[in-house]
Amino acid sequence: MRIKGIRGISGVALVGALALTVGACGSDGGSSDSSGKKAAEDPQSVSGSITWWDTSNEAEGPTYDKLVKQFQAEYPKIKVQRTPVSFDQAEQKFKTAAQNGKGAPDVIRTDVGWSAGFANLGYLQPLDGTPALDNPGDFMEGPLSTAKWKGETVGVPQVTDTLxxxxxxxxxxxxxxxxxxxxxxxxxxxxxxxxxxxxxxxxxxxxxxxxxxxxxxxxxxxxxxxxxxxxxxxxxxxxxxxxxxxxxxxxxxxxxxxxxxxxxxxxxxxxxxxxxxxxxxxxxxxxxxxxxxxxxxxxxxxxxxxxxxxxxxxxPIGGHNYSVYRGSKNKDAAYLFVKFMASAKSQELTAKEINTLPTRKSAYTPAVTADPAKKAFQQALTIAKSRPVIPxxxxxxxxxxxxxxxxxxxxxxxxxxxxxxxxxxxxxxxxxxxxxx
The missing domain is CATH 3.40.190.10 (Periplasmic binding protein-like II)
Incomplete structure (x- = not known):
């Protein structure tokens, strides 16, 4: 993440965001079960299609395509559409789609600075107790703190960074x-x-x-x-x-x-x-x-x-989270996808192939820490702290x-x-x- 990744919603939108409530957006998705019970109890029975807005750069795309294929091989009844979205445009594009109730993805890769704003507008599904937030104790405390809003976890840490x-x-x-x-x-x-x-x-x-x-x-x-x-x-x-x-x-x-x-x-x-x-x-x-x-x-x-x-x-802590759109019609599939993409195995792969820093402690395997830069920044993360979590x-x-x-x-x-x-x-x-x- 370079520094432009900290940009947030506009000042006008910020004032508006503070005045809105979760119920105001009306994007809960109606028939979609948000509990994740089916995904937790019988994941292989989950079917359907989901869209993932991937805000990473073009060079990282092949690695994420590889992970999508691995996910679909494990869950053959679920189809994932990875849609590359320009990082500079993704924040406003997601807000527009979510507000209109049309065209928003089931899963979005969000900058850590966006999470509070999206959640405050009611656009993100709380993930506590769902399969998406698998083994939360394995996440580093700093990255996980960036994904919380008003006592709820609204994202799953994907990658992290610090200075x-x-x-x-x-x-x-x-x-x-x-x-x-x-x-x-x-x-x-x-x-x-x-x-x-x-x-x-x-x-x-x-x-x-x-x-x-x-x-x-x-x-x-x-x-x-x-x-x-x-x-x-x-x-x-x-x-x-x-x-x-x-x-x-x-x-x-x-x-x-x-x-x-x-x-x-x-x-x-x-x-x-x-x-x-x-x-x-x-x-x-x-x-x-x-x-x-x-x-x-x-x-x-x-x-x-x-x-x-x-x-x-x-x-300061930077990085990105996986979040599930509150209006998704197939939350069970979205939860399973986030769980897979944020797993230690997936994080180890991206660390080795595209030099990302994992957010899970268990992803810092010998193969990852053999790189002196990753090992050094793993240590640097122990003294990192979240910027103020506000919209x-x-x-x-x-x-x-x-x-x-x-x-x-x-x-x-x-x-x-x-x-x-x-x-x-x-x-x-x-x-x-x-x-x-």
């Missing part, structure tokens, strides 16, 4: 550094040492709000207090975390963050060997290996996000990106920038929240 510290081992060795920094203070010191001893910039920050979250989390801050209905992105702790990020833009120890295409700029600098460290996710590893700095894959180091003044380290969480990052780049480039102080962000959220998106910072 880690990626570094160039060769540059570290030239600077006499033997291990990656464990705290943000050490990160700053490491960047300065690398610049002084090698001439290479220590780091380059991605100026997108999502990538600022490890700095906030490390200071004990968060974007929101959802339960208390408070905006906390401008709390003293958050300001302290942002000051750490700003320190990395001062002097000549780091390349200045780009004001446009910041992700691409930082990624290109890293894989070309122009910076020693970046904060990025597992989706970047294949691209890293394509750069001249990592022709020897063993040169890529991956470590957990450094800890902040709070003594804790954390990074339209992705929209918060539209303004966050704008304010964060101003902070990093010195146009706004951390306090003024975060105060402005909090006010914009309050005025435009979170009108029922108070600013608690």
């Amino acid at each position: 880690g510290l990626l570094y160039n081992k060769e540059i570290f060795a030239k600077a006499g550094i033997t291990k990656p920094p464990a705290t943000w203070d050490e990160f700053v010191a490491t960047a300065k040492t690398i610049k002084q001893k090698t001439g290479v910039a220590g780091t380059q920050l991605n100026p997108e709000g999502y990538f600022s979250l490890p700095f906030l989390y490390g200071s004990g801050a968060d974007m929101l207090d959802v339960e208390g209905k408070k905006i906390t992105v401008n709390s003293p702790e958050a300001v302290k975390g942002m000051e750490t990020a700003v320190e990395l833009t001062k002097g000549d120890v780091a390349l200045k963050p780009a004001s446009t295409d910041g992700y691409v700029a930082a990624q290109t600098s890293f894989k070309d060997g122009k910076v020693a460290m970046v904060i990025n996710g597992p989706w970047s590893v294949s691209d890293d290996y394509s750069g001249k700095a990592f022709k020897d894959k063993a040169n890529l180091g991956i470590a957990n996000i450094p800890a902040g003044p709070s003594g804790k380290a954390a990074a 339209g969480v992705g929209d918060l990052f539209v303004a966050f990106d704008q304010h964060y780049v101003k902070i990093l480039r010195g146009d706004k102080s951390p306090k003024d920038g975060l105060d402005g962000l909090a006010k914009e959220w309050k005025d435009k998106l979170l009108k029922d929240y108070e600013i608690g910072g």
Whole structure:
């Protein structure tokens, strides 16, 4: 998942979503039994056709086609239509189809940031107690938390990701550094040492709000207090975390963050060997290996996000879930399909073939963890945390990106920038929240 995957429903839709109830959409499907009793007690008797909207990329399609064929071989009475849907269009397309009651799929692969919005509109079937949510204790706590809404599980974690510290081992060795920094203070010191001893910039920050979250989390801050209905992105702790990020833009120890295409700029600098460290996710590893700095894959180091003044380290969780449309006419077949696709066996296959990170603990088999990158990000996931689970969480990052780049480039102080962000959220998106910072 790259960062665009966090985008949520529009601000207008967010306000509307908060005013709707489950019953308002009228999409429960009438004759469809939602209990999953037949699928649980006599799965081989389940028949019919279902449609799955697959929002993965084109390169991953053959692997998912393989899994669909395996499912149909196990359940020959069920036909599955895998329909590729552009990720950038899928969220709005699903909402339109579900609202109209026509054309919505039985199963959809949703970004974790969409689940709360869809569920709040009444479009997702609760899966607790159904065959779809098979062996829930085997899922990592973080990914499973992204699939819950108001005490119900509305998705089954498919793949997951988080942020880690990626570094160039060769540059570290030239600077006499033997291990990656464990705290943000050490990160700053490491960047300065690398610049002084090698001439290479220590780091380059991605100026997108999502990538600022490890700095906030490390200071004990968060974007929101959802339960208390408070905006906390401008709390003293958050300001302290942002000051750490700003320190990395001062002097000549780091390349200045780009004001446009910041992700691409930082990624290109890293894989070309122009910076020693970046904060990025597992989706970047294949691209890293394509750069001249990592022709020897063993040169890529991956470590957990450094800890902040709070003594804790954390990074946001991304990924995708399988969800069942509440209006599906064949929920039994949909439950069995989700169960199969989210099984440890299926997750192991996708991890090996298309480099996804499993959400099930048992899917981290020796064949999967033999890949050092997957093993490292498995460890990184142990300190990951969910972003606020609210409808339209992705929209918060539209303004966050704008304010964060101003902070990093010195146009706004951390306090003024975060105060402005909090006010914009309050005025435009979170009108029922108070600013608690």
